[in-house]
Amino acid sequence: MEKKPTVAAISTPLGAGAIGIVRMTGLEAIAICSHVFQGKHRVEEAVSHSLCYGNIVNPDSGEAIDEVLVSVMKSPGTYTREDMVEVNCHGGPVAQQKILALLLDHGAELAPPGEFTRRAFLNGRIDLAQAESVAQIVSAKTDAALKVAMAQLEGSLSAEIKSLRQEILAVLGALEAGLDFSDEDIEDLDREEAGARLSQIKERMDELIESAFTGRILSHGVRTAIVGKPNVGKSSLLNALLMRDRAIVTEIPGTTRDTIEEIINVGGVPLKLIDTAGMAPASDVVEQIGVSRTHQAVSEADLILCLFDGSGREDDRDRALLTSLPPEKTIYVINKCDLFRGRLPLFNQGLLPSPPVIISAFTRQGLRELKEKISHLILGEALCLATSPIVVLERHQRLLASASKCLLKVEQGLRVGLGEEIISEEVRAALAALGEITGEEMMDDLLDVIFREFCVGK
Ligand SMILES: Nc1nc2c(ncn2[C@@H]2O[C@H](COP(=O)(O)OP(=O)(O)OP(=O)(O)O)[C@@H](O)[C@H]2O)c(=O)[nH]1
Ligand SMILES: [Mg+2]
Missing domain, CATH: 3.30.1360.120 (Probable tRNA modification gtpase trme; domain 1)
Incomplete structure (x- = not known):
């Protein structure tokens, strides 16, 4: 040393x-x-x-x-x-x-920034993924983000990556041993088994890659767009969820012209609420821009709250809105229930792909149920954090994706009888990508990039 x-x-x-x-x-x-x-x-x-x-x-x-x-x-x-x-x-x-x-x-x-943690890594006390989790702990903004980062510091992600590497190494060993056999039957058998084992490993890597969505919402928040016709109460809902008068509310349709973003905390996860301009044919250029921003907010959203005014009947604009939204990431909300208290809303609920939450942004009735539904829909997986490691960092996601791609090539190569050397080269590339996550394989400049982001004195 x-x-x-x-x-x-x-x-x-x-x-x-x-x-x-x-x-x-x-x-x-x-x-x-x-x-x-x-x-x-x-x-x-x-x-x-x-x-x-x-x-x-x-x-x-x-x-x-x-x-x-x-x-x-x-x-x-x-x-x-x-x-x-x-x-x-x-x-x-x-x-x-x-x-x-x-x-x-x-x-x-x-x-320099991060030097203490860098030494903890270089001196072998923690691996690179654990070292990176230290920066995540320092910057965690919610309970859930902290929990994921703590699990990473304790080594849950590292353990999974190490176990994947070991299994790939075992298959590589078997494959390369296969090279020594001249008997073709044995070689074919090995290839088939190797392919099956690698595809299992690849599945586990793909699961980790999928967890990156949860990781991203835990650290950056869930982008949640509130959409609906003008005057249905979108800004009122934003204010009610925020518990303060952030957006202007009036009885004039078309009050909100630009998108407004605010963050609230639901179940320990940040929700980035986006109030949008009502979906309607625009009469002037400002409204036009507002409506095009609404479409953009919808396309970028992780979650959509689609709002209707329950005190009126549905019309063609409601129907058009319904067909333009992806049901799997939409929660339907019927507002103004104080106006039809005790009676059914005039709005035909049968049109909706899933049962709506009925609320009043005025009286706050139904807001708790709405928050629970939000937690349930988007955070269902995120909340069972303890069971499996979650990938948070883009760097880890990228390396896993590249390892998974190598294994896909190997699977295909084994099937079409590609030469052993090309195959073991791809397997080695997958190993190297995984090794970069934990720092078993690394370059000095990579360390510089990672630790530059740290605080001085950490
Ligand atoms: N009775 C009742 N009125 C409501 C409720 N929510 C909103 N309103 C009223 O509905 C009108 C429109 O509310 P906004 O929140 O401005 O509606 P919006 O959807 O943001 O409208 P635009 O920005 O114009 O698209 C206002 O007069 C609100 O006071 C509710 O729960 N009950
Ligand atoms: Mg508004």
Whole structure:
């Protein structure tokens, strides 16, 4: 292992806070700290994973910079697997910066973003997918996103990728052993079995690729378009779900002219609600643009809330709307139930591909049922997070897709009797792609790209 410099960084966000942490990792970490620390106990004599109370003092000027608690953690049982020191100081930016400057003066180098996690990876404590999950944990905006990232840190995705690699390696071994047999019968048998085993492996990879949809909505939110004729209450529904008056509501049809986006939290998953201009023939150019944006919102949506006014009968525009929406990602909602309280809506529910949720954006009746239906439709799979790993990062999805493509070529190649060498080359390419996910196969520039996205001090 190459000898790496000892590096230091401020790990807490800059600004006033109760506590700030200046962190250092590397062979010299404890020695450098001992130059600038004065306390009852000496840091170089501290037992591992203990705290020393004292002051950070500039040894040249004798100036005391801050009263601190220093945690001393000795290799290998640390975040980076190297010796580490964390100076817990007061949370003002000046104290933290002066302490950092002092550590740099005494031999530490400034840590680039993500350096601590990069070392945890390079020193073998975690693999690359686990290291990437650290950034996901830091940026998780909902409970569900945090859970997925935690599962990845604990190694659920890595374990699945490793097991896939091992099985591919076993098949590759068998295939290459097959090369040695001159007896054609044995070779044919091997090829058939190898094909069957590889197609099973490919199926598991495809499942992982499919989980990326769930991963994406967990981290970026579900794009949910509210659509319907003018005046059915789309903006009122947006406001009711947001619990504040965000969009303008009037009795004049065509009030909303541009799309409006807001985020709400449903079952721990962010829902990006998009209020749209009512679907109607446009009378001026602004309305025209508004309606074309509505069509765009529909085509990009993961989920559509299709709204009708239950106090009136359906008309041709409702029918046209119904035929233009994909039923598998649409929830039908009948609004204004306060106007027909206790009676059936005038709107003919038989037209709808699935039973509607009946609500009043005014009285909030039915909103809870609507949220439950949303959770059920889109998050059904996302909520059983514990059972199978979920792919969140685009990088992982791309590598899995390329591995799956290689195996498809292998399956076809085996069937048409393609040469062993070409076949094992494709199998190796699949192995390499999977290995890039966990970092078993990697290039240095890849690491630079990944860790550049991290916070300094992480
Ligand atoms: N009684 C009743 N009126 C409602 C309800 N929801 C909306 N309205 C009224 O219906 C009218 C239209 O509401 P909006 O929310 O502006 O409708 P919209 O679908 O956004 O309309 P456009 O932006 O013009 O397409 C307003 O006068 C609202 O007060 C409801 O649940 N009950
Ligand atoms: Mg509106």
